[in-house]
Amino acid sequence: MDLKSTNVSPVLTDPAVINKSRLGIHSSLLPYAQSGASFSSDMLTIPRKKPGKLDDVRSNGWLDAMKSSSPPSKKILKNCNVEVALDDSDVAYCSWMLSYPSALNSFEKIINRARNKKMVMFLDYDGTLSPIVDDPDRAFMSDEMRSAVMDVAKYIPTAIISGRSRDKVYDLVGLTELYYAGSHGMDIMCPVKDSVSANASNCIKFTDQQVFRTLVDKTNDIKGAKVESHKFCASVHYRNVDEKNWSTIAQIVHDILKDFPHLRLTHGRKVLEVRPVIDWNKGKAVEFLLESLGLCNSDDVLPIYIGDDTSDEDAFKVLREGNRGYGILVSSVPKDTKAFFSLRDTSEVKQFLKSLVRWKERSGLLKCNTKNDKEEY
Numbered sequence: 001m002d003l004k005s006t007n008v009s010p011v012l013t014d015p016a017v018i019n020k021s022r023l024g025i026h027s028s029l030l031p032y033a034q035s036g037a038s039f040s041s042d043m044l045t046i047p048r049k050k051p052g053k054l055d056d057v058r059s060n061g062w063l064d065a066m067k068s069s070s071p072p073s074k075k076i077l078k079n080c081n082v083e084v085a086l087d088d089s090d091v092a093y094c095s096w097m098l099s100y101p102s103a104l105n106s107f108e109k110i111i112n113r114a115r116n117k118k119m120v121m122f123l124d125y126d127g128t129l130s131p132i133v134d135d136p137d138r139a140f141m142s143d144e145m146r147s148a149v150m151d152v153a154k155y156i157p158t159a160i161i162s163g164r165s166r167d168k169v170y171d172l173v174g175l176t177e178l179y180y181a182g183s184h185g186m187d188i189m190c191p192v193k194d195s196v197s198a199n200a201s202n203c204i205k206f207t208d209q210q211v212f213r214t215l216v217d218k219t220n221d222i223k224g225a226k227v228e229s230h231k232f233c234a235s236v237h238y239r240n241v242d243e244k245n246w247s248t249i250a251q252i253v254h255d256i257l258k259d260f261p262h263l264r265l266t267h268g269r270k271v272l273e274v275r276p277v278i279d280w281n282k283g284k285a286v287e288f289l290l291e292s293l294g295l296c297n298s299d300d301v302l303p304i305y306i307g308d309d310t311s312d313e314d315a316f317k318v319l320r321e322g323n324r325g326y327g328i329l330v331s332s333v334p335k336d337t338k339a340f341f342s343l344r345d346t347s348e349v350k351q352f353l354k355s356l357v358r359w360k361e362r363s364g365l366l367k368c369n370t371k372n373d374k375e376e377y
């Protein structure tokens with residue numbers, strides 16, 4: 001896999017680098033920076049786009065978003081055609097699948113479109129490669145999943161794009177042959193064989209210790225709350241917090257953010273994600289990687305992105321626009337999405353990856369046989 005620009009850290013490397021767009025990030029990609037944006041030596045400071053009224057987590061919708069962020073997964077019947085009694089949620093899921101068919105059932109369709117094209121695989125980590133668990137430090141992927149990803153990467157350039165820091169997700173996946181984009185795509189590294197350095201030394205620390213410490217200190221008394229630092233982002237988990245305390249934790253984060261106008265909040269699965277106010281997300285990371293790989297010509301390339309969370313929607317949107325590729329949402333409940341297809345859970349993700357490998361192996365063999373035939377005759 002050739003990466004034109006090695007050792008990349010597209011958004012938050014050296015301010016001088018950003019200004020000169022050396023890494024291909026045009027200043028127009030930073031709309032929030034139009035007026036008054038500035039970089040200090042260790043902190044990105046960009047004014048909030050529209051300083052909205054952020055006074056009450058009930059009235060601004062935070063609490064509703066928190067409640068709906070990660071519905072409990074439900075065992076769904078594999079085949080919606082079976083004649084057994086379905087409850088309302090099964091019926092809802094089956095009818096949702098008419099719009100977002102299973103990527104496994106649509107495998108032929110996907111590979112037909114991939115024929116004579118270069119595929120590129122983008123994978124989210126939590127909820128896609130590893131099942132959602134209560135303790136974020138124990139979200140391990142299985143060995144079987146790891147080897148499925150490794151096999152896919154032998155045939156298809158593969159990138160992991162995660163909300164976690166790049167180092168953490170690299171530690172969890174542990175495969176050197178992949179691209180890694182951490183902090184929701186803000187920190188990108190190409191395969192280790194191409195570039196050893198990860199650029200950590202001159203990265204701007206978005207979640208300077210002050211923000212992180214404040215989040216930790218102020219949520220310390222809330223049983224079950226956990227704060228993770230991801231270099232450019234921070235996550236405040238409430239999965240293990242009693243629901244009656246969700247408004248308290250939301251209010252705390254909300255009040256802290258008032259003092260840091262360069263930060264904003266997004267909602268993940270039972271997690272409040274604090275990140276910089278810049279126009280960069282997993283969708284931009286996908287575009288950046290495709291461009292860096294010299295694969296942004298949509299006629300010859302079929303990018304596929306598999307993810308389960310709200311932050312993955314930015315990538316689904318990029319692929320849907322202009323019909324560039326396929327987003328695949330991992331969900332066992334109906335969800336509003338810009339994806340094309342769906343997979344129920346991580347085990348179906350693994351099945352899908354293995355099917356791709358088998359297909360690639362078979363097409364390799366076929367090519368080989370055809371070549372030999374020609375040589376014989």
Ligand SMILES: O=P(O)(O)OC[C@H]1O[C@H](O[C@H]2O[C@H](CO)[C@@H](O)[C@H](O)[C@H]2O)[C@H](O)[C@@H](O)[C@@H]1O
Nearest residue numbers: 125126132133134136139162163235239269271
């Ligand atoms: O973009 P992702 O790789 O999906 O990262 C998003 C968040 O994932 C992790 O949290 C989620 O998974 C945890 C482990 O299963 C779970 O306990 C938590 O409730 C989920 O939100 C990660 O810990 C977060 O920092 C990421 O923001």
